[in-house]
Amino acid sequence: MRPVLLITGASSGIGAAIAALAAARGYDLMLTYNGNASGIEEVARTAGAAGARVVTHKTDVADPAQIDELFLALDAAYGRIDALVNNAGVVDMPAKVTDMTHERLRRMFDINVIGAMLVAKAAVLRMQAQGSGGAIVNISSAAARLGSANQFVDYAASKAAIDIFTKGLAEEVSVDKIRVNSLRPGLIDTGIHAKGGQPDRAQRLAHMVPMQRVGTPEEVADSALFLLSDAASYVTGAFLDVSGGR
Numbered sequence: 398m399r400p401v402l403l404i405t406g407a408s409s410g411i412g413a414a415i416a417a418l419a420a421a422r423g424y425d426l427m428l429t430y431n432g433n434a435s436g437i438e439e440v441a442r443t444a445g446a447a448g449a450r451v452v453t454h455k456t457d458v459a460d461p462a463q464i465d466e467l468f469l470a471l472d473a474a475y476g477r478i479d480a481l482v483n484n485a486g487v488v489d490m491p492a493k494v495t496d497m498t499h500e501r502l503r504r505m506f507d508i509n510v511i512g513a514m515l516v517a518k519a520a521v522l523r524m525q526a527q528g529s530g531g532a533i534v535n536i537s538s539a540a541a542r543l544g545s546a547n548q549f550v551d552y553a554a555s556k557a558a559i560d561i562f563t564k565g566l567a568e569e570v571s572v573d574k575i576r577v578n579s580l581r582p583g584l585i586d587t588g589i590h591a592k593g594g595q596p597d598r599a600q601r602l603a604h605m606v607p608m609q610r611v612g613t614p615e616e617v618a619d620s621a622l623f624l625l626s627d628a629a630s631y632v633t634g635a636f637l638d639v640s641g642g643r
Contacts, residue, residue: 399450401475402625403427405458405516406485408436410587411536414614415482415621416440420449422622427471427478429456429485458485458512459504468519477527480625481520483513484536486555491548502551509555514562517577521570530574532625535563539583539640556581560636567634576633578624583640585612607642 402419406412408430416426417440426449430437434455441451452474456467471478486509489501517533524531540553541560560579567577584602603611620639623629 399423399425400479401425401427401471401477402480402482403429403471403478403516403520404482404484405429405456405513406431407440408433409440411582411585411614411617411621412482412484413440414618415484416451417443417447418615418618418622419625420444420447420451422626423448424480425450425475426452427467427474428453429458429467431455431457431485456485458516459507461515464512464515464519467516468523472523478520478523479529479531481517481531481533482536482621482625483516483533483559485512485516486536488549488552493547494550497551505551505555506558509552510558510562513559517562517566521566521573521575524575525570525573531576532629533566533575533577534621534624535559535577535579536621537563537579537581537636539581539638539643541581542638543643563636564634571633576624576629578629578632578634579636580617580621580624581636581638581640582617583612583638583643585614585617585639587614605643606640610641612639612641 402424404412404416407416407428416428426444437453441453444451454467454470456463537559538556541556545553563577563579617639620637
């Protein structure tokens, strides 16, 4: 029986790369998206061609009711969950903290933090009931260490919250054989930079990376699949930087 992996925010970028690699590594998939319907269809086709069963679900993780609907759909489709990659997230336009509004901060934390925590909660409850353990990878960011001054302090703060959530949850559920780890990508060549109004940001800042290049979504996916796998059976509450040394 193929294990079941839920990936939130899987329609492009890192989430899509993780879905493709997970399908090739033997997982069946539950994939969420919000606005990018054509993107999730392409991801599902790719994963399906690799042998995975794929179910997609439109989910805004800022809405607790939609998270409930997601897990009801997962229960109906698979009846279990073995692994979770908490990847759904947003960034905003560059701004200083003094220019940030409550509306901006509310959106950032509703999606990046509260949504991720509620998704993890629902997954953990099912893993505990199954009694066979599981693995969770929360997608954080090197920004959690760097602060992103003058640009994305709110995003960095949301990812720092994800890191400490990872640590606390890992300790709570280790007795249930559920491992929880945080993956912190650095400058990765994805569309998130365009969503933040700087499509060339990764290439423009590549000189700041000790390896002198940006990373790829596939490199992040390799690390995510390691953390989900039995090769990381003694790894929990950890933070893995995929940032080229930055």
